[in-house]
Amino acid sequence: MLSRLIRALCGMLVLAALLAPSATAQTPASGKRLQVVATFSILGDLVKAVGGDKVDVTTLIGPGVDAHTYDPSPADLVKLESADLVFENGLGFEPWLDRFYASAQPLGKRVIVTEGITPRQAGGAEVSHEGESAGHGQFDPHVWHDVANAIVMVENIRDALVAADPANAAVYEANAAAKIADLKALDQWVREQVATIPEERRKLVTSHDTFGYFADAYGFQIIGTALGSLSTEAGEPSARTIATLISQIQDAGVPAIFAENVSNPDLMQSIADEAGVTLAPPLYSDALGPPGSPGDTYDGMIRGNVTTIVNALKG
Numbered sequence: 001m002l003s004r005l006i007r008a009l010c011g012m013l014v015l016a017a018l019l020a021p022s023a024t025a026q027t028p029a030s031g032k033r034l035q036v037v038a039t040f041s042i043l044g045d046l047v048k049a050v051g052g053d054k055v056d057v058t059t060l061i062g063p064g065v066d067a068h069t070y071d072p073s074p075a076d077l078v079k080l081e082s083a084d085l086v087f088e089n090g091l092g093f094e095p096w097l098d099r100f101y102a103s104a105q106p107l108g109k110r111v112i113v114t115e116g117i118t119p120r121q122a123g124g125a126e127v128s129h130e131g132e133s134a135g136h137g138q139f140d141p142h143v144w145h146d147v148a149n150a151i152v153m154v155e156n157i158r159d160a161l162v163a164a165d166p167a168n169a170a171v172y173e174a175n176a177a178a179k180i181a182d183l184k185a186l187d188q189w190v191r192e193q194v195a196t197i198p199e200e201r202r203k204l205v206t207s208h209d210t211f212g213y214f215a216d217a218y219g220f221q222i223i224g225t226a227l228g229s230l231s232t233e234a235g236e237p238s239a240r241t242i243a244t245l246i247s248q249i250q251d252a253g254v255p256a257i258f259a260e261n262v263s264n265p266d267l268m269q270s271i272a273d274e275a276g277v278t279l280a281p282p283l284y285s286d287a288l289g290p291p292g293s294p295g296d297t298y299d300g301m302i303r304g305n306v307t308t309i310v311n312a313l314k315g
């Protein structure tokens with residue numbers, strides 16, 4: 001499906017290039033705002049914070065949508081083709097983007113925002129039951145749940161925007177500095193909130209293995225996940241896997257487990273019922289919440305998650 005779309009698109013682009021040989025996506029013409037694409041909503045919010053009113057940001061994978069199972073539409077491929085810069089998470093989170101660049105060779109520069117972050121190894125917290133599924137690398141891509149990593153992402157976004165649009169360097173630098181100050185305060189707030197949870201209760205059970213960086217940064221233990229995988233692409237877990245998880249939940253003595261905004265909560269509800277614990281409201285895992293919800297920005301997502309976790313585990 002994807003390769004057919006790409007072939008069709010390539011044909012269209014060749015035609016467009018013949019008709020308008022001066023068209024270029026490489027640098028913005030003077031007075032024209034930089035056209036950038038961010039692959040998913042959490043990243044898009046950070047790019048908007050740094051770009052401010054100097055860039056037009058298009059986010060491909062919107063709020064509440066699961067990036068692991070995303071397949072770009074023809075309209076998305078057109079947006080990718082015309083971008084000056086494409087911001088991606090990297091660490092195996094966007095395998096479709098590798099395929100697109102290999103086939104279509106668009107002019108926009110790819111910017112991997114996790115450059116400089118030390119990645120967690122896959123299976124660090126939980127051994128995958130069936131091995132990693134195709135298209136997934138050896139690293140955990142979910143870096144954003146550690147606010148210190150979001151600061152590195154902002155620095156990488158700033159550097160890429162300055163390089164692509166040096167005329168507005170001072171704006172990008174000022175926006176990034178303000179955002180980094182906010183993120184430092186947010187990180188401090190998370191630590192103060194987590195300190196209100198008794199240490200023996202700082203334990204998480206979620207749908208898929210997305211809170212490893214959060215756990216490492218803020219002193220939580222991942223007891224287990226329903227899917228036993230860094231990706232949501234894993235199929236429904238077996239009855240034996242669920243039985244094991246239920247006994248792990250009971251052994252851990254946690255009062256609650258968590259659903260995620262990108263996953264169907266039914267499986268987690270039945271696990272909670274079987275284990276005799278509460279199913280807490282969903283955490284924002286791999287996507288922001290819809291506009292107007294508490295999790296519609298990066299900061300709101302982190303604050304919402306920490307508030308939900310504190311309320312569920314504090315006792």
Ligand SMILES: [Zn+2]
Pocket residue numbers: 068142208209210230231232286
């Ligand atoms: Zn994920």
